[in-house]
Amino acid sequence: MSKKIKLAGMVAMLSMTFVSCSNDELKEAYQGEKITFTTKVGASRAQVINGVADLESFRVHAETDPKGENPFIDHKLAIKASEDNSTGIYKLEQEIMWPDDAEEIEFWAYGPEGVGKPTHDGGTLHFSNFSPDKEPSNQKDLVVAYTKSKKTSGAVPLNFHHALSQVEVRAKCGDGNKHVKIKSAWIANLNSEGNLWYDSKASENNYMSWKFDNNPSKQFYGESFSDAIQLSDTYQGLLAEHTNEKKEAKKGNSLMMLPQNIVALNENMDNKGVYIVMLCRIESHHKGSYIDYGTAGDAFVQDADDKSFHHHQLYPQPKNGGYDEDAYGYTCVPITAPEGKWESGKKYIYKLDFFYNGSGGGILPPTDPGLPDGGEETPGIDPGHPVVQEPISFTVEVEGWTEAEDVEQPSMK
Numbered sequence: 486m487s488k489k490i491k492l493a494g495m496v497a498m499l500s501m502t503f504v505s506c507s508n509d510e511l512k513e514a515y516q517g518e519k520i521t522f523t524t525k526v527g528a529s530r531a532q533v534i535n536g537v538a539d540l541e542s543f544r545v546h547a548e549t550d551p552k553g554e555n556p557f558i559d560h561k562l563a564i565k566a567s568e569d570n571s572t573g574i575y576k577l578e579q580e581i582m583w584p585d586d587a588e589e590i591e592f593w594a595y596g597p598e599g600v601g602k603p604t605h606d607g608g609t610l611h612f613s614n615f616s617p618d619k620e621p622s623n624q625k626d627l628v629v630a631y632t633k634s635k636k637t638s639g640a641v642p643l644n645f646h647h648a649l650s651q652v653e654v655r656a657k658c659g660d661g662n663k664h665v666k667i668k669s670a671w672i673a674n675l676n677s678e679g680n681l682w683y684d685s686k687a688s689e690n691n692y693m694s695w696k697f698d699n700n701p702s703k704q705f706y707g708e709s710f711s712d713a714i715q716l717s718d719t720y721q722g723l724l725a726e727h728t729n730e731k732k733e734a735k736k737g738n739s740l741m742m743l744p745q746n747i748v749a750l751n752e753n754m755d756n757k758g759v760y761i762v763m764l765c766r767i768e769s770h771h772k773g774s775y776i777d778y779g780t781a782g783d784a785f786v787q788d789a790d791d792k793s794f795h796h797h798q799l800y801p802q803p804k805n806g807g808y809d810e811d812a813y814g815y816t817c818v819p820i821t822a823p824e825g826k827w828e829s830g831k832k833y834i835y836k837l838d839f840f841y842n843g844s845g846g847g848i849l850p851p852t853d854p855g856l857p858d859g860g861e862e863t864p865g866i867d868p869g870h871p872v873v874q875e876p877i878s879f880t881v882e883v884e885g886w887t888e889a890e891d892v893e894q895p896s897m898k
Contacts, residue, residue, distance in 0.1 A: 540596055540597060540628070540645070541564070541565065541597060541598065542562055542563060542564045542565070542596060542597060542598040543562075543563055543594055543595060543596025543597060543598065543628075543645075544560050544561060544562050544563065544594065544595055544596065544598070544602075545558050545560070545561055545563055545592065545593070545594045546558055546559060546560050546561075546592075546593045546594075546603075546605060546610060547590050547591060547592045547593070548590070548591045548605075549584060549586075549587035549589075549590055549591075550587060550588055550589040550590070550591065551587070551588075556605065557581075557584070557587070557590060558581060558592075560602060562598065563576065563594075564576065583636045587636075588635065589633055589634065589635050590633070590634055590635075590641075591631075591632075591633050591685075592630075592631070592632050592633070592634065592641065592643065593609075593610045593629075593630070593631055593683055594629065594630040594631075594643050594645070595610075595612075595627070595628070595629045595630070596627075596628055596645070597625060597626070597628070599625065600612075600625050600627050601615060603681075603683075609682060609683045609684070609685065610682075610683045611680060611681060611682040611683065612627075612680065612681040613680055614678045614679075614680065615627070615678065615679055615680065615681055615743070616677050616678045616679075617649070617677075617706065617740070617741055617742060617743065619704070619706070620708070621706070621707070621708055621724065621738035621739070621740055621741075622708075622738050624738075624740065624741040625741065626647060626649065626651075626741055627647070627648040627649055627681075627741075628645040628646065628647055628648065629645065629646060629648050629681070629683065629691075629692075629693065630643040630644055630645045630646070631683050631685065631692040632644070633685075644691075646691035646692075646693065646829070646830055647829060647830040648681055648693055648744075648829050648830075649741045649742060649743065649744065649829065650741075650742050650743070650744050650745075650827035650828060650829065650830075650831055650832075650833060651739050651740070651741055651742075651831070651832040651833070652672065652724070652739060652740040652741075652742050652827070652832075652833045652835070653722065653724060653725045653726065653739045653740075653832070653833070653834045653835065654670055654672070654722075654723045654724040654725065654761055654835045654837065655720040655721060655722050655723060655725055655834065655835070655836050655837065656716055656720065656721060656723055656763075656836070656837040656838075656839060657716055657717065657718055657719055657720045657721065657836075657837070657838060657839065657841070658716040658717065658718065658839040658840055658841070659718060659838060659839065659840050659841025659842065659844075660839075660840035660841070661718070661770075662769055662770050662771065663767060663768070663769060663770065663799075663839070663840050664715060664767070664768040664769075664770050664796065665715070665716040665765060665766075665767050665839050665840075665846070666713040666714065666715045666716075666765060666766050666767075666768075666813075667710070667713060667714045667715075667716065667723055667763050667764070667765050668709065668710060668713045668714075668763075668764040668765065668766075668813050668858065669707065669708065669709035669710060669763065669764045669857065669858045670707050670708070670723040670724050670761065670762075670763045670764075671705045671706060671707030671708075671761070671762050671763075671856075671857055672705070672706050672707060672724070672740065672742075672759065672760075672761055672762075672820075673703075673705050673750075673759065673760050673761075673762050673817075673850070674703045674705075674750070674757050674758060674759050674760070675703065675704055675705075675706055675742060675743070675745070675759065676697055676701045676702075676703065676704075676743050676745045677701070677702050677703060677704035677743075678697075678698075678701060678702055678743075679695050679696065679697050679701070679743045679744075679745070680695070680696045680697070681693060681694070681695055681696075682694045682695075682696060690829070691829070691830070693829055695743065695744050695745070695829070697745070703757060705762075705856070705857055706740050706742065707724055707740075707857070708724070708738065709764075709857070709858055713766075713813075716839060720836055723763070723837075724738065724739060724740055725738075725739055726738070726739045739832075742827060743827075744826070744827050744828050744829045745826065745827055746825055746826045747759050747820065747821055747822035747825060747826055747827060748821075748825070749819040749820055749821045750817075750819035750851070751819075752869060753869075754850075754851040754868050754869050755851075758819060759819070759820055759821075760817045760818060760819045760820060760850060761817060761818050761820055761835065761837065761879075762815055762816070762817040762850050762856065763815070763816055763817070763847070764813045764814070764815060764858045765800070765813060765814070765815075765816050765846075765847075766798070766800060766801065766812060766813045766814070767799045767800040767839075767846050767872070767873050768796045768797060768798055768799060769796065769797040769799055770794060770796055771794065771795055771796075771797070772794055796808070798812070799846075799873050800814055800816070800846060800863075800872045800873050801813065801814030801863055801872075802863060802864065802865065802866075813858075814863055814872065815849065815850050815856065815863075816846055816847030816848065816849070816850070816872050816877070817847055817848060817849070817850035818837060818847055818848070818876065818877040818878075818879055820835060820879065820881075821881075822881065823881060823883055831883055831884065832883070832884040833881060833882075833883055834881065834882040834883075834884070835879055835880075835881055836879060836880045836881075836882070837877050837878075837879045838877060838878045838879065838880075839877055840874070841878070842878065843875060843878070844875055844876065844877050844878035845871055845872075845873055845874030845875030845876060845877065846871065846872050846873030846874060846875075846877070847871070847872055847873075847876060847877040848868075848869055848870060848871050848872065848876050848877075849863055849866050849867065849868045849869065849870055849871075849872055850868060851868045851869075852868060
């Protein structure tokens with residue numbers, strides 16, 4: 486297994502003004518300078534947030550020290566002050582001023598809008614039963630920030646961090662005489678719910694702490710493709726970010742998953758371990774015309790584009806010896822992760838190798854209920870055994886999100 490660390494990123498530093506509803510009592514108590522913020526967001530890719538410019542809105546919660554009866558800022562929405570964000574300012578409904586009687590203010594922020602509302606209890610905020618959407622295209626990149634600040638004439642820094650793990654799956658076929666077509670791809674047996682706590686003592690983990698039930702619910706995450714993807718000798722995206730069309734790569738979606746321990750499916754297939762499962766078909770591709778080879782009952786067909794080639798159906802196994810271009814069956818590969826876990830703010834790229842350096846077409850997955858797409862039955866092959874030749878091999882690359890240099894803070898209006 487190879488592990489490559491790549492650091493990439495772009496950060497925008499913007500100044501924001503937060504305002505809120507106030508009454509006469511508030512006007513009397515909060516006499517001072519307006520509260521403003523600078524923000525930055527660790528870099529990312531695909532449908533996830535690339536920086537503050539991509540963060541259309543977020544919410545802020547704040548408590549004073551000593552604490553008042555009510556939150557100082559109660560989950561108020563911050564939006565861009567201008568459509569093009571030319572001012573770099575975000576605003577609420579009315580101005581909120583620094584209170585004179587508070588020694589320190591504790592700030593929590595989270596976004597984008599629609600990720601859910603955390604609960605404030607035990608002196609901090611937490612998201613209960615947070616679950617990524619089952620549809621990859623609907624998954625949101627949850628970003629969170631936490632800081633404490635004394636009254637300042639400058640802006641309070643809000644440093645957002647990515648709370649989830651980004652996961653991609655790519656694949657290639659290393660044998661020019663094999664055709665591998667993928668109709669869907671999923672990652673099985675992932676934790677589907679977790680509790681995210683803001684932890685003021687966990688500065689080494691960007692003030693985040695994920696907690697899970699003793700017996701967390703499991704879920705398949707992935708998608709089916711409108712057109713089957715035929716693998717080539719270069720890696721193509723199955724579950725992957727949007728790629729430049731000029732590279733002729735398949736467009737798709739990476740996954741935004743809960744950080745969690747990754748234990749591979751075992752040989753006995755009874756530990757509810759993690760694996761990548763694909764609905765696929767495998768053919769051999771040979772020179773020779775239909776007339777030159779076999780009889781009408783054999784499971785091959787002449788190439789429609791090049792009459793000097795023909796195809797044999799290898800998997801799923803042909804029924805009654807007949808070639809069926811619509812037949813697809815399941816194959817899978819158990820996976821692990823560097824250090825045995827996915828971490829917040831990191832991107833994991835799984836690269837699957839079909840028929841390359843001794844690998845083959847994968848193994849038959851366990852008969853888990855709820856496999857998303859219907860595949861052909863595979864008589865004569867037991868779960869855990871290869872469907873064609875040998876198991877699939879894979880490597881994992883890890884990309885860390887990092888912050889770029891701060892840019893000049895725009896002036897306030």
